[in-house]
Amino acid sequence: MRHLLFGNLGYDALPFYSAIATGAASVVVLGALAVLGFVTWIKGWKSLWIDWLTSVDHKRIGIMYVVVSFVMLARAVVEAAVMRSQQAVAYNNPGFIPPEHFAQLFTTHGTIMIFFMAMPFLIGIYNFAMPLQIGARDVSFPAMNSISLGLTSAGAVLMMISLCIGKFSTGGWTGYPPYTELSFSPGVGVDYWIWALTLSSIGNTMTGINFAVTIYKKRAPGMTLFRMPLFAWTALCISILMIFAMPPLTVATLMLAMDRYLGMHFFTNELGGNMMNYINMFWLFGHPEVYILILPAFGVYSETIATFSNKRLYGYTSLVWATISIAVLSFTVWLHHFFTMGQDGNVNAIFGIATMLIAIPTGVKVYDWLLTMVRGRIRISVPMLYACAFMVLFVVGGATGVMLANPGFDYQVHNTLFLVAHFHNMLIPGLLFGMLSAYHYWFPKAFGFRLHEGWGRIIFGCWVGGFILAFMPLYIVGALGMPRRSQEFFEAVYRPYLWVALCGALLVLCALASMVIQLWTSIRDRQSLAVPAGDPWNGRTLEWSIAAPPPEYNFALIPQIDSVDAFHQAKKQHTAWRAPEHYYDIELPSNTPVGFVCCVASGVFGFALTWHVWWAVLLGAGVFFGAIITRSFNRDTFRIIPAAEIRETEERWLLTLRESPAIANDAMFTTANRGLVREPV
Amino acid sequence: MxxxxxxxxxxxxxxxxxxxxxxxxxxxxxxxxxxxxxxxxxxxxxxxxxxxxxxxxxxxxxxxxIDLSRSHRDDLQLILFSLLIVVLMVGGTLWVLTNQRHMMG
CATH class of the missing domain: 1.10.287 (Helix Hairpins)
Structure with missing residues (x-):
């Protein structure tokens, strides 16, 4: 009876087996209680439900994605710092983290950073900015967008619950069988990992479909594909990558689940299982995933470098073709993740060459960005700082990537910290810096006030300094042969490098703290940082042509586009911000709780599967599909905003715009900036 | 009409x-x-x-x-691209796995 009700759940699942586990779980529980208390204190429950949880507005969904990502970023950075501290003291010494716990730490760190920090961050930024950039009022399938967010959040919540109830997987973020099969990992950890990943990867596939359809079908009239901003181009490319690359992951994790739950033998040691096929399928997803992570940052830098150089993007067409080439080539190189798995030299050589080819379009991009800056009126804003740091650091990371593309070299350093240094060198400048600059760049558009400039520079300094200190030494210890994921080591020569790396990790913690302080000070000073006119950076693309924050319908009239950087052209010809003669009713998708219901139901489903609580599995699945079917019977999914209301909103904003002082370029970072910048002559 | x-x-x-x-x-x-x-x-x-x-x-x-007419060009491109990816994924998997099997046999 007890098993029927609670499955494998018991008191021993609570994290009282070690002080660190208890502490971490307490932080999660107290944090959750603090958030609930805060919402109650500001009497925000109704607003939370109506304005956020049931909203299908792409801008709000985007913001919620970024919030999820920040919470997960905080956890994974802390985990990284704990691992660095352990390794700093681990010379001939078991340190303070036992091996099994250390293995959980690197597994959750990797899983969270990829699936619950990076993916929600970039999807959130796209959700917010891409429809605005192409002149759309929303994505093509707003309710599906909300369900995607729900699935990703359910996965993130499962990750957080795993900290409090039971232990997480020790199989690394890639979860290679046969280690992750039942015979070697009998606990619930791998199941947590499987369901968190499966939920989020289904959500991401749906997001890919949603974005691709939006870009194909909802561009403003006159905006041909080759008039889209580059950021929207990268959105198109990563959507297509997500549509094709996410299913192999879903299939691989589900097949592993069938091995574990139904006694099948896809990847087991015995009875004809082939674990190499798991690795093959995982990287069929995993390599395109790398470009899903990196292309968005390329898109962001293409926007920010052009804007803050006050120049048209150099080599727009070549940048587009480079993006497309990278997207296609990303499907031809997955084998370089397992050069050492035992195929013959010819296979390795072909994939090695294909890998090196990717450096060509990437190189084209770096030159295009540099040439955009040449003779531009450069303003060193926070996004521009990130772009500059990126171009230097990313080239270093790319060069080590070309080294690793050589199978002979890869045999020497695979499974060492050299590899760890390489992929952090790609993903921190090539994803995180891009997303942080996007956060600084579009924050004023989303909330109507700028982020504190000084703290932005401190965050930048801490992140870049911390990154360099934390990962450059790892190249050296990696080349010296230190294996990755070592909980203890016996080679004295590694020690000084690992101390430097620890300093880097501490600096990254400072960056995290500075981000909290920056957000706090910016909200406190929101009056003096306000940019209601909506164009604080002298932007070039459509999203800057509307108020900040944008009205829910985005554009009162969908603009007619006749060139790249249409808004910039309009400003030059003094045709921007014209009040339309007529306003029309606008049809917008109405709120729906389906996304939130799906979030809770799929979360229950994943948790119940993990603990074998079968009634709750049926309940979760039933509510999930029931909610979607019920929703499909609802034909009243739109609401009308009357023209009079739109006229009032728009006229109020246009009045603010006319009264705002047009500041000079140099005054952009002062409180004189109300969102209107004079075009320099 | x-x-x-x-x-x-x-x-x-x-x-x-x-x-x-x-x-x-x-x-x-x-x-x-x-x-x-x-x-x-x-x-x-x-x-x-x-x-x-x-x-x-x-x-x-x-x-x-889906045909070759101009208005369906986008759809056709997507289908051809899907085909390319399927060929790469399925073909690549078969190639790599048979090669490994051969090396181990």
């Missing part, structure tokens, strides 16, 4: 009927081949493969309305 509409509908119906008939035929041929046993196994496999491939094209052309 009404006449145009009716003509359009007639043409559409025409297309669906051609599609349905060819789909049935293309399914019947492999079944007949297997059940009557007139062909050698090797030839039979080829017949089934070709019939399957033509069936795919028939579905695209008559049911999903």
């Amino acid at each position: 009404n006449d145009d509409h009716a003509a359009e509908r007639r043409q559409e119906l025409h297309g669906y009927i051609i599609g349905l008939v060819s789909a049935i035929l293309l399914s019947a041929i492999p079944f007949a081949g297997v059940m009557l046993g007139l062909l050698s196994p090797a030839a039979l496999i080829w017949v089934i493969a070709v019939a399957g491939l033509v069936q795919v094209i028939v579905h695209f052309r008559f049911f999903l309305h």
Whole structure:
């Protein structure tokens, strides 16, 4: 009876087996209680439900994605710092983290950073900015967008619950069988990992479909594909990558689940299982995933470098073709993740060459960005700082990537910290810096006030300094042969490098703290940082042509586009911000709780599967599909905003715009900036 | 206007009927081949493969309305791209795994 009700759940699942586990779980529980208390204190429950949880507005969904990502970023950075501290003291010494716990730490760190920090961050930024950039009022399938967010959040919540109830997987973020099969990992950890990943990867596939359809079908009239901003181009490319690359992951994790739950033998040691096929399928997803992570940052830098150089993007067409080439080539190189798995030299050589080819379009991009800056009126804003740091650091990371593309070299350093240094060198400048600059760049558009400039520079300094200190030494210890994921080591020569790396990790913690302080000070000073006119950076693309924050319908009239950087052209010809003669009713998708219901139901489903609580599995699945079917019977999914209301909103904003002082370029970072910048002559 | 509409509908119906008939035929041929046993196994496999491939094209052309006309260029590009990815993924997997099997055998 007890098993029927609670499955494998018991008191021993609570994290009282070690002080660190208890502490971490307490932080999660107290944090959750603090958030609930805060919402109650500001009497925000109704607003939370109506304005956020049931909203299908792409801008709000985007913001919620970024919030999820920040919470997960905080956890994974802390985990990284704990691992660095352990390794700093681990010379001939078991340190303070036992091996099994250390293995959980690197597994959750990797899983969270990829699936619950990076993916929600970039999807959130796209959700917010891409429809605005192409002149759309929303994505093509707003309710599906909300369900995607729900699935990703359910996965993130499962990750957080795993900290409090039971232990997480020790199989690394890639979860290679046969280690992750039942015979070697009998606990619930791998199941947590499987369901968190499966939920989020289904959500991401749906997001890919949603974005691709939006870009194909909802561009403003006159905006041909080759008039889209580059950021929207990268959105198109990563959507297509997500549509094709996410299913192999879903299939691989589900097949592993069938091995574990139904006694099948896809990847087991015995009875004809082939674990190499798991690795093959995982990287069929995993390599395109790398470009899903990196292309968005390329898109962001293409926007920010052009804007803050006050120049048209150099080599727009070549940048587009480079993006497309990278997207296609990303499907031809997955084998370089397992050069050492035992195929013959010819296979390795072909994939090695294909890998090196990717450096060509990437190189084209770096030159295009540099040439955009040449003779531009450069303003060193926070996004521009990130772009500059990126171009230097990313080239270093790319060069080590070309080294690793050589199978002979890869045999020497695979499974060492050299590899760890390489992929952090790609993903921190090539994803995180891009997303942080996007956060600084579009924050004023989303909330109507700028982020504190000084703290932005401190965050930048801490992140870049911390990154360099934390990962450059790892190249050296990696080349010296230190294996990755070592909980203890016996080679004295590694020690000084690992101390430097620890300093880097501490600096990254400072960056995290500075981000909290920056957000706090910016909200406190929101009056003096306000940019209601909506164009604080002298932007070039459509999203800057509307108020900040944008009205829910985005554009009162969908603009007619006749060139790249249409808004910039309009400003030059003094045709921007014209009040339309007529306003029309606008049809917008109405709120729906389906996304939130799906979030809770799929979360229950994943948790119940993990603990074998079968009634709750049926309940979760039933509510999930029931909610979607019920929703499909609802034909009243739109609401009308009357023209009079739109006229009032728009006229109020246009009045603010006319009264705002047009500041000079140099005054952009002062409180004189109300969102209107004079075009320099 | 009404006449145009009716003509359009007639043409559409025409297309669906051609599609349905060819789909049935293309399914019947492999079944007949297997059940009557007139062909050698090797030839039979080829017949089934070709019939399957033509069936795919028939579905695209008559049911999903993908053709070479300009207005459908986007759809066609997406299908060709999907095909490329499927070939890369399936072909690549078969190549890599048989190669490993060979090396271990």
